[in-house]
Amino acid sequence: MSIESSVGKAFAPGHITGFFEIHDDPDPRRKGSTGCGVVIDGGIAAIVTPGEEKTEISLDGVSVNADTTRSLIEQIVDLPVHVECTSSIPIGCGFGASAAGALSTAYALNDAFSLGLTSNQLVEAVHIAEVSNGSGMGDVEAQYFGGVPIRKVPGCPPYGVLDRVPSPSFEVHCIVLGELSTGSVLNDGGFMREINSAGRSALRSLLSRPTIANFMELSKQFTLKCGLASDRVIDAIEAVGAAGGMASQAMLGETVFACSDGSVKEDVLEALSTFAEVTTYNVTSCYQHPG
Amino acid sequence: MSIESSVGKAFAPGHITGFFEIHDDPDPRRKGSTGCGVVIDGGIAAIVTPGEEKTEISLDGVSVNADTTRSLIEQIVDLPVHVECTSSIPIGCGFGASAAGALSTAYALNDAFSLGLTSNQLVEAVHIAEVSNGSGMGDVEAQYFGGVPIRKVPGCPPYGVLDRVPSPSFEVHCIVLGELSTGSVLNDGGFMREINSAGRSALRSLLSRPTIANFMELSKQFTLKCGLASDRVIDAIEAVGAAGGMASQAMLGETVFACSDGSVKEDVLEALSTFAEVTTYNVTSCYQHPG
Numbered sequence: 376m377s378i379e380s381s382v383g384k385a386f387a388p389g390h391i392t393g394f395f396e397i398h399d400d401p402d403p404r405r406k407g408s409t410g411c412g413v414v415i416d417g418g419i420a421a422i423v424t425p426g427e428e429k430t431e432i433s434l435d436g437v438s439v440n441a442d443t444t445r446s447l448i449e450q451i452v453d454l455p456v457h458v459e460c461t462s463s464i465p466i467g468c469g470f471g472a473s474a475a476g477a478l479s480t481a482y483a484l485n486d487a488f489s490l491g492l493t494s495n496q497l498v499e500a501v502h503i504a505e506v507s508n509g510s511g512m513g514d515v516e517a518q519y520f521g522g523v524p525i526r527k528v529p530g531c532p533p534y535g536v537l538d539r540v541p542s543p544s545f546e547v548h549c550i551v552l553g554e555l556s557t558g559s560v561l562n563d564g565g566f567m568r569e570i571n572s573a574g575r576s577a578l579r580s581l582l583s584r585p586t587i588a589n590f591m592e593l594s595k596q597f598t599l600k601c602g603l604a605s606d607r608v609i610d611a612i613e614a615v616g617a618a619g620g621m622a623s624q625a626m627l628g629e630t631v632f633a634c635s636d637g638s639v640k641e642d643v644l645e646a647l648s649t650f651a652e653v654t655t656y657n658v659t660s661c662y663q664h665p666g
Numbered sequence: 667m668s669i670e671s672s673v674g675k676a677f678a679p680g681h682i683t684g685f686f687e688i689h690d691d692p693d694p695r696r697k698g699s700t701g702c703g704v705v706i707d708g709g710i711a712a713i714v715t716p717g718e719e720k721t722e723i724s725l726d727g728v729s730v731n732a733d734t735t736r737s738l739i740e741q742i743v744d745l746p747v748h749v750e751c752t753s754s755i756p757i758g759c760g761f762g763a764s765a766a767g768a769l770s771t772a773y774a775l776n777d778a779f780s781l782g783l784t785s786n787q788l789v790e791a792v793h794i795a796e797v798s799n800g801s802g803m804g805d806v807e808a809q810y811f812g813g814v815p816i817r818k819v820p821g822c823p824p825y826g827v828l829d830r831v832p833s834p835s836f837e838v839h840c841i842v843l844g845e846l847s848t849g850s851v852l853n854d855g856g857f858m859r860e861i862n863s864a865g866r867s868a869l870r871s872l873l874s875r876p877t878i879a880n881f882m883e884l885s886k887q888f889t890l891k892c893g894l895a896s897d898r899v900i901d902a903i904e905a906v907g908a909a910g911g912m913a914s915q916a917m918l919g920e921t922v923f924a925c926s927d928g929s930v931k932e933d934v935l936e937a938l939s940t941f942a943e944v945t946t947y948n949v950t951s952c953y954q955h956p957g
Contacts, residue, residue, distance in 0.1 A: 385834065482832050493816065493876045494830035519830075521812065525784065536824050539785035539810075541773050543676065585784045 383487030387478035388418035390471035393594030396574030407529035408512035415656035421479035426455030446504035469628020471514030502531035553629035594623035674778030678769035681762035684885030687865030698820035699803035706947035712770035717746030737795035760919020762805030793822035844920035885914035
């Protein structure tokens with residue numbers, strides 16, 4: 376029930392991108408990316424209350440700038456607010472944390488201040504905050520849609536067009552090997568042309584055979600083609616392949632995500648754990664959980 | 667994981683419509699309804715295997731015609747199949763069972779026969795089966811989107827436009843007081859003009875204040891205006907109101923659905939239980955569960 380109150384709580388899930396193509400546009404609502412990824416049951420929970428003199432945002436108890444969330448807040452409320460975020464995904468590692476933080480904050484603000492906005496209006500505000508800050512280009516659309524979203528046309532609703540790889544829930548196993556800044560990659564023009572060409576070709580192939588196995592294979596090919604992967608990332612991807620599973624790099628993060636059918640799961644987990652601690656998430660058909 | 671196999675299993679959730687407007691169109695993909703409803707965690711699970719001479723469909727162990735599911739099957743596979751459905755929602759009572767049966771079957775067929783269709787393509791096939799059979803006009807779009815979907819523009823993707831009432835999960839309590847045929851109502855022209863006018867006005871009001879409380883209030887006003895409710899349905903709706911909750915009629919069913927904030931939940935359940943046995947579902951942010 377959405378009862379008027381001065382406290383709002385919400386959750387938004389993380390999103391791991393397998394491959395993508397960036398689309399520029401003078402209208403921020405149409406700017407964004409196409410591609411495919413998985414929405415997971417780890418994400419960011421936000422608790423929002425009215426603030427005092429200025430807006431304060433904390434993440435897992437530590438005061439943070441959180442530029443994307445701050446831009447989002449400025450768009451939809453004209454008051455100082457206090458936002459407490461807790462995260463069950465790594466930050467800055469390709470899990471779409473900036474969008475998840477801003478989206479959970481948007482849902483919570485809508486509730487706390489009875490803003491009367493629809494989900495699409497909240498998603499639009501987060502999308503604009505993301506593309507203005509260069510922190511992400513399509514995570515929020517995926518996160519509000521759930522499952523294994525295919526972003527066919529870039530932008531927030533109603534401009535963007537989404538589809539899904541049909542799939543029941545399944546597990547993804549993740550290892551984080553370091554950090555990678557989305558902004559620094561997205562601002563290199565020559566590099567982006569190669570990425571875009573690889574992303575466009577992967578999307579075309581996925582739409583002709585939209586299965587999880589093909590998504591994982593196309594993501595791996597994209598990773599190898601676009602040259603963002605460190606040697607350790609490539610080693611981990613190959614180790615999972617040798618164990619009978621499928622793995623790729625989370626875009627954009629120094630992170631490897633893997634899945635497998637049940638029969639080789641233990642071998643895949645063992646292969647990953649030689650590189651770093653493994654966290655397992657469920658790919659969820661849920662776009663939003665209670666706060 | 668979508669591994670090739672000759673058995674497919676999937677689940678699709680039920681959908682209770684609060685108010686609607688029918689939109690006719692010569693193109694079945696653009697024909698449908700606008701309005702708002704709730705997607706619940708009860709629904710229909712389907713198990714699909716290759717059939718022998720002809721397609722056979724059973725529901726909870728009993729052989730059924732299941733015209734909508736049968737039309738769906740004819741559209742996407744050219745083989746006899748065996749479909750075993752089990753339902754956790756009442757059939758023919760306003761829970762979107764025909765769409766849930768066809769959608770779960772579509773997901774399961776896609777998996778069992780490696781059809782290589784995306785979710786949007788499966789939803790389109792179910793949508794066409796629904797409108798051709800007059801069994802429903804928008805349930806499938808809601809069911810694949812999840813939560814509290816607002817259908818702003820009718821039709822399957824990419825024609826239809828969806829939004830959501832932002833909300834965490836909450837409970838709806840349902841009582842079934844009889845059956846009502848969707849087809850018989852949708853085929854009465856004069857009646858439909860009144861319903862459509864009431865539905866259009868409710869949608870406009872909801873978009874200006876998209877909250878669960880307003881959705882329930884507008885659904886009740888729609889129910890009272892459009893004259894589909896029996897005296898017992900109206901009595902039950904009023905009894906819930908007197909107990910401090912909110913209730914309306916499931917469109918189209920002789921069913922009342924109710925919700926409340928926690929403080930009066932027991933009173934609402936007591937009021938409903940004087941009419942019939944109460945079943946409680948969660949309004950879910952999930953569009954599909956594993957089979």
